[in-house]
């Protein structure tokens with residue numbers, strides 16, 4: 065159990081490469097005891113921001129601190145932060161075990177840490193195989209094992225699910241949740257919301273280098289207007305009752321009613337109390353993927369829906385405001 069002090073704090077962080085503003089005025093905090101997802105389309109600036117947090121590149125302006133200090137000033141960096149930015153670059157003829165023992169020597173930690181780390185990431189069975197024969201998913205696990213060698217307080221992971229099969233993704237999810245539940249901190253990037261939506265507690269969404277959302281995933285869901293879709297032989301009466309109860313109502317082309325801002329139980333209770341028959345009632349699932357597309361204002365090429373959904377913001381129009389108080393944290397535009 066860690067003491068809960070592992071905190072990453074990013075304040076007004078910016079980085080330009082020549083004329084290109086890769087990261088613009090980025091601010092957020094990754095808290096202990098939580099998995100924070102750092103989400104954005106390709107090229108949104110995630111890796112650049114993570115590299116600044118880890119002291120690998122200098123910001124153009126702003127600060128990134130870990131436990132209140134820039135990474136370079138941490139007295140025991142491997143014991144504070146374990147990072148995976150890239151699952152390549154292993155020596156192909158070294159075994160996984162040999163690779164980790166080299167790290168153990170470099171980090172001045174006991175060799176047993178190598179076995180422990182391999183065990184933690186489920187690679188013990190491949191400990192004596194040469195890394196050159198590893199799949200991308202196995203390399204991801206080995207990279208994670210390397211990051212865990214110092215028994216760090218904080219994990220910083222750039223696209224850790226890349227190359228993992230569904231079983232590997234499920235394993236990673238449980239691993240990271242357990243890591244955070246022990247009072248430690250996870251900051252993980254992804255460009256694919258569905259991949260991390262069951263893993264993260266908080267979300268920082270970036271687009272074109274700027275924050276467009278910073279808050280809890282549950283709040284993001286809750287702030288979206290929800291609808292309950294209802295099939296009834298008496299839509300007019302249900303409309304009157306729903307409106308009297310303060311809910312908006314829309315008529316759908318298929319004959320159903322959409323009752324706005326409530327849930328199926330409330331609508332069913334309302335109908336039952338007034339003796340209105342219902343043939344079907346269903347909460348509309350909030351499609352976070354569409355929401356992500358909306359927030360990133362079309363920068364997210366991977367979220368292009370299958371021809372059915374049209375982004376709510378057209379060229380030249382103002383972007384829709386992000387939800388609630390977690391709205392735009394930068395005026396840099398979506």
Ligand SMILES: Nc1ncnc2c1ncn2[C@@H]1O[C@H](COP(=O)(O)OP(=O)(O)OP(=O)(O)O)[C@@H](O)[C@H]1O
Pocket residue numbers: 081084086104105106107108109110111112113255
């Ligand atoms: N060293 C560099 N020199 C010049 N431009 C760079 C450099 N590193 C990143 N960039 C540019 O900065 C922008 C942000 O890149 P970055 O890799 O941080 O995005 P990302 O969100 O991590 O994307 P991806 O999901 O594709 O990895 C991109 O336009 C990229 O081409």
